[in-house]
Amino acid sequence: MVDETTSASAKSVIVEPFGETEGREVFLYTLTNKTGMMAKITNYGGILTHLYAPDAKGRFEDVVLGYDNLQDYIDHSPYFGALIGRYGNRIGGASFTLNGQTYELVKSQGENTLHGGNTGFHGIVWDAVPFVAENGQGLTLTHISPDGDEGFPGTLSVTVTYFLSDNDELSIDYKATTDKATPVALTQHAYFNLSGDLGSEITGHLLRLEADRYTPTDDRQIPTGDLASVKDTPFDFRHMRPIGEEIDADGEQLSYGGGYDHNFVLNRKGRGLELAAVVEEPTSGRRMEVLTTEPGVQFYSGNFLDDSYRGKGVVFGKRTGFCLETQHFPDSPNKPDFPSTTLKRGETLRSQTIYRFGVIKKHR
Structure with a gap:
């Protein structure tokens, strides 16, 4: 993680007006490293715009989907590049029980x-x-985030640090504290397309996931509570293969999300930073590793992108971007066997994810 006590003057970070809400x-803040890699981030929603x-x-x-202006992010965005909280992914029935009390949340996708919720961390202006x-x-x-925000208990104080290193790594460090026990699950929702042609499909990208299991869902895309093996299923990405190879295979799991929209259980060895995924785009030669x-x-x-999403001079149609949202499991507040997402008073949540960029060895 970055030690900000060693930080120098911020004069080299470009800061530009991006609107008002x-x-x-x-x-809009532009981070640039010594190799020329560049990340643009806005404090509206903590969005990684470019x-x-x-x-x-x-x-x-540019390898992420998004817009060139603030209003499009406000009016019509499927969480392009946004920070997600208080709880990334879904909570079934928009409710949970904690310490004997039931909390009713804002319904933001059906039930x-x-x-x-409707105004999660993706829709607020951060300092x-x-x-x-x-x-x-x-x-x-x-x-x-105040007590009762979108129905969640406790006043939650959150710090998120983006850091673009000279090693071509974009790291995201999360920290949170609360004055009352509450579920917290923070993530980042970038849509990647490593080809550089943001209007092209990502089905030809090659993907490997460090996961032997995944969490099947019901037809509302809420996990059933099972941890299913990926072996002999379209969910087996333990070896590098095209995203599109079995994306339209028969079966209820793929039908629920119109393709892949599932939580994969990482093969973790400990609590530190570990490799979660590798993606390669054969034409451009770009390679991205995800550590978390x-x-x-x-x-x-x-799968749910369509021709109504237009930005950066192109149309973001179906399957023109993919997300790898590092996270705790969906609906964990209602699944006691899942890793707990409860943050208690006096505790500090700390989490880190790194997107590391390079090129495929055969292209060098």
Whole structure:
């Protein structure tokens, strides 16, 4: 994790106006490392709007779906690049019981709560402080979510730090404390397309997941509570293979999400940072590794994107982006056998995810 006490002046981080919402100014922050890689982040929703990564020939292209203006993010965004909280993914029935008390949450997807409710962390203006360190540039975002926000108990204080290192790694560090026990699950919702052609399908990308099991869902996409083996199923990404190879295979699990939209149980050895996924795009030669301290990752293949999503000069149609949302499991507050997401008073939640960029060896 980044030690901000070593930070120097933030003069090298470009800060630009990005609009205004609900009486608050919004800014766009551009982080650049010594190799030329660049990340643009806005304090509205903590959104990663652009991420320029080199291909095998050293050409930099944007590899995340998104918009060029604030209003499109406010009006019509499927969480493009956003920070997600208080609870990433779904909570079934928009309710849970904690310490004998039942809490009713805001319903944001049918009868469920999705990604923290209607005004989750993706839809608020964060306080932001850019900084420069010896090995890269960063942005620290802070927010205090009041007791009862979207139905969740406790006043939650959250700090999220983006850091673009000179090693072509974009790290995201999460920290949270509360004054009352509450479920917390924070994540990042970037839609990646490593080809650099953001209007093209991602089905030809090659994917490997460090997961022997996944969590099947019911028809509401709420986990059943089972941990199912991926062996001999379309969910077996233990070896590198195309995302689209079995994406339209018969079976109720793929039909529920119109493709992949499932939590994979990572093969963790401990509590530290471990490899979760590897993605390669054969044409551009780009390679991305995902490392995390989280127990799971939601692999979403962009099945619900359609021609109504237009940004950066292209149409973001079905399966033009994929998400690898590192996370605790969906509906954990209602699944006692899942890893707990309860944060208690006096405790500090700490989590880290790194997206590491490089090129496929054969392209070098």
